[in-house]
Amino acid sequence: MKSVAINGYGTIGKRVADAVSAQDDMKIIGVSKTRPNYEARTAVEEKDYPLYIGIPEREGLFKEAGIEIAGTVEEMIQEADVVVDCTPGNIGPQNLEMYKKAGVKAIYQGGEDHDLTGLSFNAIANYDDSYGADYTRVVSCNTTGLTRTLSTIDPIADIKKVRAVMVRRGSDPSEIKKGPINAIVPNPPTVPSHHGPDVQTVMKGIDVTTMALLVPTTLMHQHNIMVEINNDVETEEIIEALEKRSRVIVVDAEAGLGSTAELMEYAKELGRNRNDLYEIPVWRESINVVGNELFYMQAVHQESDVVPENIDAIRALLEMESDNEKSIAKTNKAMGIL
Amino acid sequence: MKSVAINGYGTIGKRVADAVSAQDDMKIIGVSKTRPNYEARTAVEEKDYPLYIGIPEREGLFKEAGIEIAGTVEEMIQEADVVVDCTPGNIGPQNLEMYKKAGVKAIYQGGEDHDLTGLSFNAIANYDDSYGADYTRVVSCNTTGLTRTLSTIDPIADIKKVRAVMVRRGSDPSEIKKGPINAIVPNPPTVPSHHGPDVQTVMKGIDVTTMALLVPTTLMHQHNIMVEINNDVETEEIIEALEKRSRVIVVDAEAGLGSTAELMEYAKELGRNRNDLYEIPVWRESINVVGNELFYMQAVHQESDVVPENIDAIRALLEMESDNEKSIAKTNKAMGIL
């Protein structure tokens, strides 16, 4: 039973905590917050997670709010075999020193640069690279989405190059201060965006160029993907490969799943924790091989697709399982992932 | 064990079905759909509900889609002690004849006129009115929200009159064809709106006038309520009464719950089925007694607040429990409602 600490109990952190708790070979020994808000309270009162505070000076605020704390982040990591760092993008780097000092392994998220750890992680594409390592980084939600389907397609289609347009949600559902309310925002306005190089950290050598924008929605990202392929494959073979691949699902617009909103509703029908859709849904109708080109559209539930990846990353770092597909299957089963 | 059929397995119907299944004194014997979409499939494959079809001619479509059907709606209601009719507003009236012929009791939803059944229902305000009746109507999500808090406040404050502005969500989350995208729409543009008279169907004689509008959001309605009161009460007494009342919660904007989006996130932290918030959240900061006036702001999760009311309505119609608070407590416990 390995001990896991979550530093930064926010959108990603709280999901990784629940996913860890769902496994039988690891457990949460603590989660950290910086403010005594409703998430801090429910972590303690609903989830029974020991709560540590990221900014010790704020102890009084937690006391005032009547939220019990177990100690500081520095104390929390002493007890852990691995820390999953889910703090916001700019905080992570300064935490690395603390982890090194404490001699604890650590997993970072996609908000950090690849250079921080020199190692990036996707369970399907490059599990072995992080096996036994001290630090790794689970790539971002968008990169995870691209990697899952591209690494499934490549073995049968032999990808020559990928061109993709990433239509990104403007904010997470509960971020009420971020916009835009009514605009499409090229973001970045330069081409290519950073998503292509990020895919290359887990799929070495792939030729991928991306363009990205923000739109006024909160639910999911959406990707439009155009792939030049070397092999002669049928549309049906691509569909079959995607259907066989776990963590990817092929969905039918025609069956009422024609938008990101209906996909989120579908997650509700599946009874998912927090309404999460861990799988990358690919629209069946969009998959089309024309000559040496393959087109498809997919969506990404930004809040949750990386969550099972973190579980597998824990197993890789702590050498709990050497076969990536075995770890994937174990994680999937515990979380009800298709 | 009473047998319940759900006619119309949509936004409300599927939630009532799950709520019935959570009780120990009633069970689902069938749900109905008109189209073989993903909801039809998950009803059968995830929830194990026998699926009946509302439009018999479409049997072929369900077969084609590989979704097993158990029969027609007419067949379904034969087996039931009570039907919960959750079809869209204009379908209900024509169903009444069918229910009468089959000799089955029925519960309608707020999209129907009070006149259809001559009886309306709210578990706190007028449970007894429907006790043993053949047909009743659970009032709409907005009316349920107003009734819950007003009927809690009235006993201590002695309400003289209520003036309320209902800021309504433009569409349910998965209704992608409804707008507005970027507008505020007085709806109706006439004053008063129908919500006041609707409250009067369950709180006889109350003086209440409402104004209503639509805004571009999907999550929750929001109400701004101004009450003239006869009694001399303190703000604290109102807060206490609301805190004590089940199905109403007092929330702190300051604790990070300052918007409908964060309230929906809170429902996720509570681990609720489908991310539902059955309770009416009232913002603590907004509750303010000034002279003979009481002001407060509340939100309404339109998809779910009426769901436990339907359970209690079943108990009232079938004379399963004569004490409304006992039914409420039983329902709450089974569903994890605060």
Place this chain on the structure above:
Amino acid sequence: MKSVAINGYGTIGKRVADAVSAQDDMKIIGVSKTRPNYEARTAVEEKDYPLYIGIPEREGLFKEAGIEIAGTVEEMIQEADVVVDCTPGNIGPQNLEMYKKAGVKAIYQGGEDHDLTGLSFNAIANYDDSYGADYTRVVSCNTTGLTRTLSTIDPIADIKKVRAVMVRRGSDPSEIKKGPINAIVPNPPTVPSHHGPDVQTVMKGIDVTTMALLVPTTLMHQHNIMVEINNDVETEEIIEALEKRSRVIVVDAEAGLGSTAELMEYAKELGRNRNDLYEIPVWRESINVVGNELFYMQAVHQESDVVPENIDAIRALLEMESDNEKSIAKTNKAMGIL
């Protein structure tokens, strides 16, 4: 011909500049910007306004961008009879010292506190208060909207008290970083909001309490107003009074003007500069006298309703016209206001 400087050429400033230019008794001698963006460029190249810079150190940036500058803000105000300060809320106070030193009169906007100038302005309600004064403050867009209709209704209805719910746009159309994208936000979550006291700065002694919230739209605010009145008036009399009052228009939802979006479209049909709707539109269908209560719904084009008020404030401060209705009529005519 009076000389007017605009300090802060943003949403409000650029509109006041154009409105000043449309008059025959005043002219723009300069406008100021802090960044060399497209507004700075069009101020110079399309509008021919001399451009001064608010932050002298940035001169280089404007040069690089090829935008000609005429000097610094300090230099600009030397030439002016009056400065209209349209900088963001927190900048204004520190500017007052500069204006005093330069001996120039100044008009502030609603983002500042009443206390800064000790004097607030609405052309209909209290023009005379600012006549000949050195400094005044045009009240905010929402307060201007409330004041226009309430000060029209009061003389015939004798207002006893006003209760209003202000449904505010989340951001101005071009503010792409502000949300919410999908939420209703009580703002403030405390009741009453500051809008009531703000109305009292221009309508002394009126009993007005307001509740306010933000919604995901950019176009206009919307107000829901409930007035207790002492006089016995007919709905028709209220409509007539509002129709007669300039800067207020009575619109028909039934004629296709049933939302803020259609009102903005209407401004396009009227050929308005920048698509502005300076008038407060009141929905005819919503106006309803019931007993001693009057209900109505109105909208506010936040970017423009205060613009003609600034013109009248200039005439009041500089003693160019002693009769408020004459100034209003002159301003209206020059700007095509109904």
Place this chain on the structure above:
Amino acid sequence: MKSVAINGYGTIGKRVADAVSAQDDMKIIGVSKTRPNYEARTAVEEKDYPLYIGIPEREGLFKEAGIEIAGTVEEMIQEADVVVDCTPGNIGPQNLEMYKKAGVKAIYQGGEDHDLTGLSFNAIANYDDSYGADYTRVVSCNTTGLTRTLSTIDPIADIKKVRAVMVRRGSDPSEIKKGPINAIVPNPPTVPSHHGPDVQTVMKGIDVTTMALLVPTTLMHQHNIMVEINNDVETEEIIEALEKRSRVIVVDAEAGLGSTAELMEYAKELGRNRNDLYEIPVWRESINVVGNELFYMQAVHQESDVVPENIDAIRALLEMESDNEKSIAKTNKAMGIL
């Protein structure tokens, strides 16, 4: 002076009417409406356009509303040299018979199929094809946008193939009943979308494949374009060509024009009628030649980019000007187009 009738005075029709009025070689002899809404009223009262009714039985409704009508659509077209048909997509075909019977030439919009007229029109790409013809069709807003930039780039880059992703606005600004409010909708969910073949109606033989989706915004469409080219060109050459091309503008995100919302604000600064941006804005930062590939992002003001095209189509059909660039220049000058 040619006589032009506008059948269908809606979003496109009212703009074409104003554009015709701005020319010195053609004039509006009538516009048509089917309902007596605010657009009908302003057509008569603000614009002085003779108003004809599309559905003669509704004459009474217009009389009731006090809107003066000049006759029926059948009467209107008798007087015209050409009709611009701006009715909704499904109405156009049945009108063709009427136009034929009346012996009047006609121009259709992009909502109709190419097959209706067998001829499609873009002023830059294929003006000559429609010269002297009886009927033509101005291609849709999206197709016009693609065609403008691609036909500018092709002569210098020699386009091999085009792959584009069209991120479309969910509804026009005043369409308050259309969604989505919070979703991304692949539309169509099949790939390729119809936009590619539509471009081929005006740029014969071009290899272009498109994917399309809807997002919750009203202002503009946005295009992400990936072009394989045969020639060896520099990014700078592409920029220069686009800058030289009228009806296309190169904009800087860095200068504050980084979104569709800010582009709409820019149109206000330019003092445009109805806030229209007739030009296709291309983001300078996005233009990038990498090897044999060119990437760029552009936006399309769906309500107005086709408007000047209609003017040129009139000149082509009526043989008023044989040189497309002369017609373009004339139209541009009259409308202030860059």
